[in-house]
Amino acid sequence: MVLTETSPQPPMGQQFLKEVNPSPNQSLLPLTATINQQDHLEIGGCDVTTLLQQFGSPLYIMDEHSIRTACRQYREGFANNYSGDSLVIYASKALNCLAICALVAQEGLGVDVASGGELYTTLQAGVDPETIYFHGNNKSRGELQEAIDCGCTIVADNWLELETLAELAPHSTPQVMLRITPGIECHTHEYIRTGHLDSKFGFDPNQVETVLQFFQNTPALDFVGFHAHIGSQIFEQQPHQDLAGVLVDWLKRARELGLAARELNVGGGLGIRYTEQDDPPSISEWTATVAQAVETACQKAEIPLPKLICEPGRSLVGTTGITAYTIGSRKQVPETRTYIAVDGGMSDNARPITYEAVYRCFVANQMSQTASETVTVAGKHCESGDVLIQQATLPATQPGDTLVVMSTGGYGYSMASNYNRLLRPAMVLVHDGKADVMVNRESYQNLIQNDHLPERLQRDR
Numbered sequence: 001m002v003l004t005e006t007s008p009q010p011p012m013g014q015q016f017l018k019e020v021n022p023s024p025n026q027s028l029l030p031l032t033a034t035i036n037q038q039d040h041l042e043i044g045g046c047d048v049t050t051l052l053q054q055f056g057s058p059l060y061i062m063d064e065h066s067i068r069t070a071c072r073q074y075r076e077g078f079a080n081n082y083s084g085d086s087l088v089i090y091a092s093k094a095l096n097c098l099a100i101c102a103l104v105a106q107e108g109l110g111v112d113v114a115s116g117g118e119l120y121t122t123l124q125a126g127v128d129p130e131t132i133y134f135h136g137n138n139k140s141r142g143e144l145q146e147a148i149d150c151g152c153t154i155v156a157d158n159w160l161e162l163e164t165l166a167e168l169a170p171h172s173t174p175q176v177m178l179r180i181t182p183g184i185e186c187h188t189h190e191y192i193r194t195g196h197l198d199s200k201f202g203f204d205p206n207q208v209e210t211v212l213q214f215f216q217n218t219p220a221l222d223f224v225g226f227h228a229h230i231g232s233q234i235f236e237q238q239p240h241q242d243l244a245g246v247l248v249d250w251l252k253r254a255r256e257l258g259l260a261a262r263e264l265n266v267g268g269g270l271g272i273r274y275t276e277q278d279d280p281p282s283i284s285e286w287t288a289t290v291a292q293a294v295e296t297a298c299q300k301a302e303i304p305l306p307k308l309i310c311e312p313g314r315s316l317v318g319t320t321g322i323t324a325y326t327i328g329s330r331k332q333v334p335e336t337r338t339y340i341a342v343d344g345g346m347s348d349n350a351r352p353i354t355y356e357a358v359y360r361c362f363v364a365n366q367m368s369q370t371a372s373e374t375v376t377v378a379g380k381h382c383e384s385g386d387v388l389i390q391q392a393t394l395p396a397t398q399p400g401d402t403l404v405v406m407s408t409g410g411y412g413y414s415m416a417s418n419y420n421r422l423l424r425p426a427m428v429l430v431h432d433g434k435a436d437v438m439v440n441r442e443s444y445q446n447l448i449q450n451d452h453l454p455e456r457l458q459r460d461r
């Protein structure tokens with residue numbers, strides 16, 4: 001569709017730059033985004049189009065300054081608003097690889113892991129196990145053993161886990177938290193809502209009393225406190241305030257039963273900006289709300305302040321990363337729409353096809369051009385639903401132009417696949433004009449490294 005003169009002027013590269021905001025989760029672009037003399041987008045002092053030539057296309061680009069800023073805002077938010085001890089742990093499911101784990105640990109954060117694989121990567125990155133928390137609704141016996149062996153805290157989700165831990169524990173006394181389903185509803189996509197009662201995660205509230213008795217009778221497990229996570233991409237603050245009250249009530253009950261419960265983990269969930277319409281609270285507002293709610297609830301309950309923990313994922317890395325693609329083919333469906341295709345798609349960003357997630361994009365090698373058409377940005381997979389953006393307003397583009405999709409730092413690479421045997425893109429960390437590889441681009445050889453060709457199927461070549 002060609003835009004007419006009366007069409008509202010859609011935001012283009014320069015307009016998007018105006019959406020840079022000091023709270024990373026409220027910023028559509030990484031904090032270091034600028035336009036250089038070639039009219040190209042720069043992130044972390046690196047020209048995005050040049051990065052594509054250097055590292056290949058598509059490419060995940062993460063901005064170190066934005067990640068560090070988000071980490072600091074979380075830490076300071078708690079430190080300035082909570083009189084007790086606190087710890088921010090990074091929910092690494094949003095993006096787990098060696099470099100990101102090392103980076104957040106350098107900023108004083110712990111790491112939340114949700115599988116043996118995330119735990120392994122985090123340990124390999126050198127993160128102190130005392131700051132690692134292991135989640136999941138179906139941890140295997142092997143995973144529980146790995147957690148015990150390294151000495152991280154285990155967030156128990158169900159009876160089977162508690163019984164297995166009690167069996168494995170005699171020589172170690174692992175630290176165990178209890179995940180509860182708080183029965184709090186929030187407004188987000190149903191697939192990423194977790195705090196309502198009909199959720200696969202955590203203990204139902206009416207079971208908690210029995211679980212506390214189990215801890216009383218099982219000294220081999222060190223019960224450290226409660227955890228809950230109500231969902232993801234949340235813009236409201238009220239559910240988190242309510243959650244503080246629910247968790248503090250349980251903490252009080254555990255203390256009445258003589259348990260040395262001393263930590264309270266309120267989960268993650270703060271939303272980010274994928275489009276101009278998204279309006280999440282800032283990291284500072286969110287941390288202040290949570291810290292004050294927990295402190296007030298503890299005063300009311302007359303219990304000492306627990307160590308306060310939160311575990312953000314998306315809001316630490318989401319808007320700090322972009323994906324750069326190269327534009328390829330174009331197809332015009334008369335009187336319907338124009339498709340432009342890029343060299344990636346649902347394999348590097350599964351969120352549009354999974355959650356109908358909406359993203360914004362622009363052309364990084366012509367930032368000052370005004371929009372002239374509305375197109376559908378399609379991926380290159382053999383799947384009609386492989387569309388990254390249904391309606392993108394862009395200037396006229398040519399094959400070879402650089403298309404940048406914003407806010408892909410969280411749940412992009414971590415949910416990536418090799419569908420159609422596409423190679424997963426490389427990821428670089430940019431800072432002060434320098435780009436370091438965090439993840440290599442896959443090769444064709446990588447694709448077959450775990451394949452096995454039984455002898456009877458081998459043919460002379």
Ligand code: LLP
Binds near residue numbers: 091094112
């Ligand atoms: N803690 C627990 C126990 C979680 O399950 C999650 C996310 C987090 C923390 C971090 O939540 P965040 O701060 O990132 O909202 N793949 C989905 C998101 C699934 C979230 C799963 N759990 C997406 O792409 O939207």
